[in-house]
Amino acid sequence: QKEVEQDPGPLSVPEGAIVSLNCTYSNSAFQYFMWYRQYSRKGPELLMYTYSSGNKEDGRFTAQVDKSSKYISLFIRDSQPSDSATYLCAMSLNAGNNRKLIWGLGTSLAVNP
Amino acid sequence: NAGVMQNPRHLVRRRGQEARLRCSPMKGHSHVYWYRQLPEEGLKFMVYLQKENIIDESGMPKERFSAEFPKEGPSILRIQQVVRGDSAAYFCASSPGGGVPYEQYFGPGTRLTVT
Numbered sequence: 001q002k003e004v005e006q007d008p009g010p011l012s013v014p015e016g017a018i019v020s021l022n023c024t025y026s027n028s029a030f031q032y033f034m035w036y037r038q039y040s041r042k043g044p045e046l047l048m049y050t051y052s053s054g055n056k057e058d059g060r061f062t063a064q065v066d067k068s069s070k071y072i073s074l075f076i077r078d079s080q081p082s083d084s085a086t087y088l089c090a091m092s093l094n095a096g097n098n099r100k101l102i103w104g105l106g107t108s109l110a111v112n113p
Numbered sequence: 114n115a116g117v118m119q120n121p122r123h124l125v126r127r128r129g130q131e132a133r134l135r136c137s138p139m140k141g142h143s144h145v146y147w148y149r150q151l152p153e154e155g156l157k158f159m160v161y162l163q164k165e166n167i168i169d170e171s172g173m174p175k176e177r178f179s180a181e182f183p184k185e186g187p188s189i190l191r192i193q194q195v196v197r198g199d200s201a202a203y204f205c206a207s208s209p210g211g212g213v214p215y216e217q218y219f220g221p222g223t224r225l226t227v228t
Binding site: 032034041042043044045046049088090092094097098099100101102103104105106 | 117144146148154155156157158161168169171172204206208213214215217218219220221222224
């Protein structure tokens with residue numbers, strides 16, 4: 001079983017739709033939960049992070065963490081064609097020198113005009 | 114402020130040759146991380162380095178792979194005697210000293226193809 005599970009999609013939605021992306025994980029010791037966006041042939045770019053549980057909002061993006069269910073979500077409101085990319089969740093223990101990120105496979109999103 | 118730089122962007126090697134991938138961190142960053150991305154496996158952590166020190170190499174294959182981050186110059190990921198299975202995108206990230214995991218800023222990657 002992978003430490004982090006993420007449905008690779010692809011996911012195709014019309015412009016303006018609300019997009020819901022999610023990951024599940026098995027290691028209850030994870031403390032930091034991140035969402036990255038990756039365009040084709042580019043490096044990952046941090047969108048949002050959350051420490052421990054709760055919600056965080058930034059413009060059209062909302063990140064949620066439910067540690068009791070080991071489940072995290074990213075919501076994109078009023079989706080735009082420019083949001084078309086692969087969305088990766090990543091998690092970390094951040095214990096001492098352990099700063100490695102553990103990644104989901106990524107979900108490919110296409111927003112159609 | 115230039116971001117993380119990686120070169121070459123594309124590298125083709127024949128089986129058995131050596132591959133050297135370079136990473137220049139963001140200005141002021143003293144920590145470097147290497148990740149490998151394979152289509153069916155996603156991104157995997159390989160190694161975490163500070164200047165002149167390997168902090169965590171738990172993701173590095175035991176053979177043929179090595180990494181360094183010298184006092185001067187870029188970080189180098191070296192793959193000896195490459196095999197077809199080494200074909201992947203290799204990403205470098207950098208962060209300021211200490212800090213939190215979300216402060217890893219990624220470069221554009223080096224795409225290695227082994228023929």
